[in-house]
Amino acid sequence: MKKIIGVGLAFLLLAACNSDVSTLSFSKIETVPEGLSAVIDSSETLQLIEESDNTVYLVYQAEGEIATGVEEQEKGIKINLDITSIENGEKQEHVYKMTLDDSHEAIDVYINGEYTAFDSISKFVDESGI
Template sequence: MRKRLFSLLFILSILSLSEIDTVPSDVQDKIDSKYAVHLIDDGEDTSYIVFHSKGTVTATIEAEGDTIRVKFEENNQQTDVIKQHVYKLTKDPEHERIDLYINGESTPIDHVTGI
């Protein structure tokens, strides 16, 4: 009887996006409220996306190849109240690009900086 050995390689993804209430001080120091969308990267596997919005925000992510699509949906917009939403994005090593969509529209990131 022949025995065959099969090995399975499970690749565990660490990709995640979550809104955070407590912003690390080194990130907070880099936030500039003049930008509607600000990306702050730690140079490793974590980025912070800061989105200044006049409404409530729902965020989702999708990944394909080396690209992450971050999708923000803005609802219940107020005319005079701008709220800072900070999201922690944990990336897998193969992710090199972040595409941002706000209400379905491709949107450039206003400012990118590192910590």
């Protein structure tokens, strides 16, 4: 009986440890939802567009290919965007979807190592049901 209780307590302890697992995700999207397309301003270099409390889109207008990196920090996220190559000199739209946790209070973006503020922060509602 003591072994069963010990195993049960160990299981509860492990389950409690796993409750702090982050749900942070960051991925480039190729197909932009129609409602989001209407909110994107191609004249702005860096935009943050909120879909819900935990889903946001980062839109970066830049020439060439972009290497990305994401780091979780104490209360926020650090996103690194580095231009790796310039192809034809024309700006391209790079759209990234992020899923956040309630613990993420700030998003800091560094472009080629320099902190960069968002040109705009806006919201959109995805009515497509996807």
